[in-house]
Amino acid sequence: MKVPTTPWTLMYRIYRNALPNAHFYLEYWKNKANEIPNKELREQALSSIKDKAFHCEGGAVYGLLAGEDSKKIIQFIVAYQTISDYLDNLCDRSTSLDEEDFRALHESMFHALTPGAMPINYYRYRSDQNDGGYLTELVQTCQSVLESLSGFISVQEAMKKLAQYYCDLQVYKHVEKDQRVNLLQSWYERNKYDLPDMTWYEFSACAGSTLGIFCFAAYASNGLMDEEQVKLIKEGYFPWVQGLHILLDYFIDQEEDRIEEDLNFIFYYENEDRMVERMKHVKQKAEESIRNLPNWKFHRLINKGLIAIYLADEKVQAQKEIKRLAKRFIRFGGLPTVFFYLNSWVYRRA
Template sequence: MNVPTMPISLMTNAYKKVMPAVNEELNKWRKLAESIPNDELKSQALSSIKNKTFHCEGGAIMSLLAVDDYRQVITFIVAYQTISDYLDNLCDRSTSMDPKDFTAIHEAMRHSLLIDEQLPKVNYYRYRDDQEDGGYLLALVMTCRKVLASMENYSLIKTYLTELCRYYCDLQIHKHVAIEERVSRLQSWHKEHQDIIPPMSWYEFSACSGSTLGIFCLVAYATRRDYKESYGEIIRNGYFPYIQGLHILLDYYIDQEEDKEAGDLNFCFYYEDEKELFERIRYFVKCADEHTDKLPHKRFHLLINRGLLGLYLSDEKVGRGQQMKKLARKMIKSGGFSSLFFYINGRAYRALKSRQGVVRS
């Protein structure tokens, strides 16, 4: 198998190889989640798998960079993304608003990446009432560590993995505290990092920090026998900030209505108007394209950029408002044929999944 460089070959590999493997991995974690003793933790674990499968499916596309070792990369991606989605539920939809608690549970993400350090005996739930998960979170952590331990090139990506993980975890802590504290904490956090990022707003920096794509790309490349020592920095700079920022801005774009109803923080709310939002997303697309220039397999990463546009904007949530639909059409048009191709595929895939859901129920 070669790294896909055309939309049709990318989606063919996605449907034939990636999606079935993702479903296999998620079924394993779903069965384990069903055995969690604590009702609240069980509910949030199962909910994160049911409602955020799309995150694992999309992230696992990066496994195609690994070519022959794509299957073990999918094992890592699904486990790591499941940690991310589960902890997001525990922060966003559960019983705590304590930053100490958020810091403690997100230690699991850091531990999942540090295979050359002994795993400390720590209770990730030590600051919350709900405690017993039957080993669920630890099993996810250990699965990630096992995959990374099998990679000869782990030491060459460790620094970049931990940097991107730190941004992600800090974001989760700041954005889930009490509502009146969120913006000020995120603004202060942005100021601390202004010297290492291009000029952008605090909410755009937050968006850039909220993606796992850079980590998945690093892990996929680290399995390759032709991995070069320079790849780590090249991939980090290629994906952070702009490709990751594009990813999360689109994710927040389609969630605006439900976030308004739930009172959740949404980075798209802070743009002056729809025009500015469109111009900034288009700017992120332009910068994301520019930052693929030095990446190996440049055409694959360009497809990722176009795929983000097509797949997110094909979500049914976009169709709920006329203004959102109008803006989405403009974005798809600006992305060219590849974005339209991924948009059509996204609509078709969601329709198929919906029919299967009806049959299963």
């Protein structure tokens, strides 16, 4: 199947292929989550699927890069994103603030990218234990799909590097509140020489996305890649596209995070004008970074669609100041973003 490169062909393929397959696999994992024996783990697994299904829906778009392997790639994306969202709940809304516990949980995300790795007890540092094999099956599903991809071996290390950024972020941002900023700033200091000019909180945002991992999986279905191709894809997504993704996520969560006293990277901008200026900069750099990618017009649409998907969220409509700023961000994306915004708005309310 041809990779879509216009807004209308992309939307058609999303509704025709990506979303139905994503919902098929989400329903499977929802049924599995319902069977988890431990009450706390069951509630967190079900909550992550109920509240964050749109992460899987958005990620499934990358299946459109995989031609005949589209459904297989979406199976991986849904399983991997479900691990991510489930662990986020366990770290964010559950019973532990222990760094060792968070590290152990996130070993599952590395095992998922390592076919042949034997699952272990990822819950070994917490009291809630029995998930009935739920997390192990998610890991093994990812392993099975990746093992079948002809080009996986050439992208595995790059995928693990992005996973390392992601997992480090999840650990540091969920420990005791008085330790979080210091840990994140120290982490940034260790990595800043490999980064373009950005703040510690912008780097943290760039680390918090799984989009680069999904992109690699999709291209791995098309055959082996050389080092230069792998580098182009990695630099195409990290840091700027991933940063745009997560900054938008934090942008719409501001009110909720204030109430819950959660870490939100948007709060660290000096003022509103600086935040808007930097968001525009990240968006522009994201558009530049994808120019050297294969199917770059598809990736450009993803950038514009990201803005629309987040700004069409009901949270935006409920926050007067956020809604006002959202209109400025929509204008950044031009007519394709307006098109995706209207589609997203109707879809979510339907």
